Amino acid sequence: MSDVARARVLQQVDELMPSAISRLQDLIRIPSISGTADENVAQAHMADLFRAGGLDVDHWSIDLDELQQHVDFPGMEVPRDEAWGLVGRLPGSGSGDGATLMLNGHVDVVPPGDRHAWNGDPFAASIQDGTIVGRGSCDMKAGLIAAHWAVQAIRLAGVKLRGDLLVAAVQGEEDGGLGTFALLQRGWRADACVIPEPTGLDLVPGNAGALTFRLRIRGHATHASRRTEGVSAIEKFLPVWHALQDLESRRHRDVDPATAKFGLTHPLSIGTIHSGDWPSSVPDLLVAEGRFGIALGEPVERARVEFEEAIAEASAGDDWLRGHAVEVEWWGGQFASGQLAADSDLLQRVASAHDLASSGGTPATWIAPYGSDLRLLTDIGCIPALQYGPGDARLAHGPDESVPIDEVVVTARTLAVLALDVCGIA
Numbered sequence: 001m002s003d004v005a006r007a008r009v010l011q012q013v014d015e016l017m018p019s020a021i022s023r024l025q026d027l028i029r030i031p032s033i034s035g036t037a038d039e040n041v042a043q044a045h046m047a048d049l050f051r052a053g054g055l056d057v058d059h060w061s062i063d064l065d066e067l068q069q070h071v072d073f074p075g076m077e078v079p080r081d082e083a084w085g086l087v088g089r090l091p092g093s094g095s096g097d098g099a100t101l102m103l104n105g106h107v108d109v110v111p112p113g114d115r116h117a118w119n120g121d122p123f124a125a126s127i128q129d130g131t132i133v134g135r136g137s138c139d140m141k142a143g144l145i146a147a148h149w150a151v152q153a154i155r156l157a158g159v160k161l162r163g164d165l166l167v168a169a170v171q172g173e174e175d176g177g178l179g180t181f182a183l184l185q186r187g188w189r190a191d192a193c194v195i196p197e198p199t200g201l202d203l204v205p206g207n208a209g210a211l212t213f214r215l216r217i218r219g220h221a222t223h224a225s226r227r228t229e230g231v232s233a234i235e236k237f238l239p240v241w242h243a244l245q246d247l248e249s250r251r252h253r254d255v256d257p258a259t260a261k262f263g264l265t266h267p268l269s270i271g272t273i274h275s276g277d278w279p280s281s282v283p284d285l286l287v288a289e290g291r292f293g294i295a296l297g298e299p300v301e302r303a304r305v306e307f308e309e310a311i312a313e314a315s316a317g318d319d320w321l322r323g324h325a326v327e328v329e330w331w332g333g334q335f336a337s338g339q340l341a342a343d344s345d346l347l348q349r350v351a352s353a354h355d356l357a358s359s360g361g362t363p364a365t366w367i368a369p370y371g372s373d374l375r376l377l378t379d380i381g382c383i384p385a386l387q388y389g390p391g392d393a394r395l396a397h398g399p400d401e402s403v404p405i406d407e408v409v410v411t412a413r414t415l416a417v418l419a420l421d422v423c424g425i426a
């Protein structure tokens with residue numbers, strides 16, 4: 001790699017900083033909650049940004065009906081009748097001997113939750129003590145803007161690449177990954193991909209998975225004054241719940257050391273419970289929804305069977321449940337685990353790009369306990385992929401989510417150096 005070209009690009013990254021940070025604020029101010037119209041607004045906003053930045057732009061309306069018919073469709077938990085794909089491309093020299101690098105980030109964010117838990121408006125994107133605060137700041141609008149910023153620095157520095165540099169903005173990541181799935185179905189491919197999700201500038205070459213489930217537990221309704229003649233669905237949920245807690249601890253007996261950074265590497269959690277329709281009736285139905293963690297490399301089908309067997313065992317030990325089977329439904333996001341191919345050199349390349357672009361030091365490597373688009377890129381796209389980006393994932397989805405500006409800068413610098421390395425300088 002030419003040191004002169006690299007220095008020119010890094011200088012360009014630094015010069016672009018004020019405008020990049022204000023672009024990040026603009027993007028956070030679009031409340032692009034998964035499944036809302038603002039998700040599409042954010043995609044259109046990014047398409048304008050890509051166009052203004054001189055990229056070849058593919059901005060297409062996703063045929064959701066067709067996509068959902070696909071056997072590998074990764075799930076969708078919020079209703080949508082519109083979704084958009086977006087890939088910007090900085091064309092290579094056309095000599096055909098450079099590799100293609102994709103930078104992939106999602107524009108959708110989860111809802112802000114209780115607004116009183118925030119110190120201000122979740123979508124104000126205010127700057128406080130060197131951080132930008134707002135829903136979606138670290139997860140992952142900062143990473144997406146850093147990717148665009150890196151591409152622009154290369155373009156404005158006048159450095160020509162041998163291979164293509166792609167930046168993909170996707171929606172629907174938080175509820176399954178339909179956006180990345182759609183771009184793969186459209187035929188977009190790369191030789192390597194970095195997802196700048198919040199890793200605190202560490203290297204994350206894999207994710208545990210998560211399957212969304214729904215349980216239906218039936219009881220028998222009576223007037224509450226005669227409750228012993230009915231069967232409460234709430235009480236019948238309790239043995240099921242205990243069985244799921246046992247299942248979770250059984251599944252953590254032997255944990256891959258690479259995932260040990262987090263106490264529970266693939267937790268099982270109940271997220272919603274609905275039961276009953278009247279205070280003085282014995283409830284005849286309980287519907288519980290939750291998230292079943294999948295260990296790194298664990299086949300999804302085997303995990304589902306283990307879950308269903310635990311439910312069946314709990315039912316067998318209960319007189320009522322034996323005759324009234326608990327229904328298990330797999331719906332919504334079905335995140336398999338995902339992992340960077342063992343023979344890929346992407347991890348080393350990102351580590352050395354980080355070293356060249358920052359004040360040095362070797363980033364830590366760990367496996368994240370949550371699902372992401374990584375598994376779609378590796379498994380369906382056969383693209384070596386890893387996560388490296390600004391911000392602390394613990395702040396994602398919580399109040400006062402924020403991202404340190406200096407980490408956004410380092411991410412943009414690292415991604416630019418990585419692109420010079422992977423795509424090659426013409």
Ligand SMILES: [Zn+2]
Nearest residue numbers: 106139140197
């Ligand atoms: Zn994310």
